[in-house]
Amino acid sequence: MTDADTPAPDLDRMLDGVAPRLRALRTRRGLTLADLAEQTGISVSTLSRLESGGRRPTLDLLIRLAAVYRASLDDLVGAPQIADPRVHPKTIYRHGRAMIPLTRSNPDVQAFKMVLPGHSPEESVEQRAHEGYDWIYVLSGRVRLALGDEEFVLEPGEAAEFDTRTPHGTASASLEPAEILNLLTPQGERVHVRGRPGVV
Template sequence: MDRQTDDEVLDAVGPRLRALRRDRGITLAGLAATTGVSESTLSRLESGQRRPSLELLLPLARTYDVPLDDLVGAPRTGDPRIHLKPIRRFGMTFVPLSRRPGGVHAFKMIIPARPEPLEPTPQTHEGSEWLYVLNGRLRLVTGERDLTLPPGEAAEFDTSLPHWLGSADGGAVELLILFGLQGLRAHVHTDPHRPGQARPDQGRPDQG
């Protein structure tokens, strides 16, 4: 890249960091407590008054759980492959298929087999979700609907309605699922110490 392009990349970091923090529902004070970077420095970084440095961006990348390149927004070079790192929550496995900060995130979701299907424990959060069943029989409870989806079927629903995902017959289920940021926090990045989010002891495996 030439010098002008470098400057454009750096100038875009602050607004990107602000948008990402607000999308995640994190305050400057909360971010400062998590990263160890002062609230005033974070504010200047987001407003463009402070140029980003590796020392500032590394703790932010760890907090937001995104690659450093995505946080900066620099053009990608080198290996284009996505290195999959499974995430295990509530007895389920989420395999990330995308790596962009903000927006919609794609995951392969695996619900393990169980001797007996679990009873639904519906939850709510802002946003919407889209899913496609790859293998197994998915039980989807959303609002007053109780549906069974075989392989090849897809569904999209408003997550402000009580909803739950699980196995319809106790067998393993594999599906592709798209989360907005609210759904991503509720399913994948749940922090038991943050107010307003479900604690692991409030949920049960296979809950959606």
């Protein structure tokens, strides 16, 4: 092996740090190896070896893992943070509402700006329950927040936080759209962004 083929010590240290980082990301998101295998198409045994350091990650594997974790490759390998820190979000449309991601790779919490479409005051607010914790802040419009048997109307500048194991839901309090900031734990982010309509 030539000098050019020999991994640099810094590269070795970087790759050695991938295993615990992958394990920590999966744990924080509340995923099992089987869950991750289903979402990435990578076998459970390969994922287990990646997290134990028994297998060096390839670019193909890292790209698939980064997509699930909504992280950059630099985040997975612990590269120095010299990239542009600005977020360039792509709007996501779910259940008739627009969701604009404001965070890029935080494994503990995801921030979104949400535009809630106009909603008839006579219609009920759809509720869901799941593990996690949510925080919302009203930017414009008026927002109905349903929590179990209770319902609240939030005005611009008001905030609310709640345990999402309580059935909950939000909707505009009028026929005009409303805008909110929403901080979601990983469990809540999966429900809002990746869950199928009507499925928790």
